[in-house]
Amino acid sequence: MTAPAEDLVVRRTFPDPVEDLWSAITESDRMGRWIGTWTGDPTTGTVSFTMTGEVDAGGEVDDPVDAVIEVCEPPHRLVVLLPSGGTAWHLDLTVRAHGTGSELVLVQRVDGTIPREDLAAGWTWYLARLAAAQSGEPMPPWEPAG
Structure with a gap:
């Protein structure tokens, strides 16, 4: 996928195979x-997602939200709409x-409600958490943008 200029693109490589x-x-x-859990039947196109990773950044476990699965093409592409604020x-x-x-490319449409640098810092941290979870290393500390 080629992202429009206003989209945020975060890439990270992993030593793991694509399927893993x-x-x-x-x-x-x-x-x-590394980020949170979901419940429900993804074949319906919606699952209940609870973000838990914020606890490690001094936040709280979020209330569950209905995450809409727009595209799911295993093991290569997932597009979701995630309610937030x-x-x-x-x-x-x-x-x-x-x-x-393998490489994970995360693209988020930026709508201006959250500064791009804050989104970038957040997703960089979450993908570092994913890498730590994959390798069994300790979770990285939160480092805000700026």
């Missing part, structure tokens, strides 16, 4: 290690082979 990285971003128990985050995640491992 896909599982880490789609299976509730694996997601719970009165708006919806449009997230487009692509997993592809990269050398002997």
Whole structure:
């Protein structure tokens, strides 16, 4: 996917095969290690998502929200709408082979409600948490933008 200039694009490479990285971003128990969990039947197009990773940044566990699954093409592409603060985050995640491992490309439409640098800092931190969860390393500390 080629992102418009106003979209935020965050990339991270992993030593893991595509299928394993896909599982880490789609299976509730694996997601719970780095960002949050979901319940429900994804085949309906909506799951209840609870973001839990904010606790490690001094925040609280968020209330569950209905995450809408717009595209799910295992093991390569997931597009979701995630309600957040009165708006919806449009997230487009692509997993592809990269050398002997894989690369995750996260694209978020930026609507101006949150500064781009704050979104970038947040997603960089979450993908660092994903890398730590994948490798068994300690979770990285939160470092705000600026």
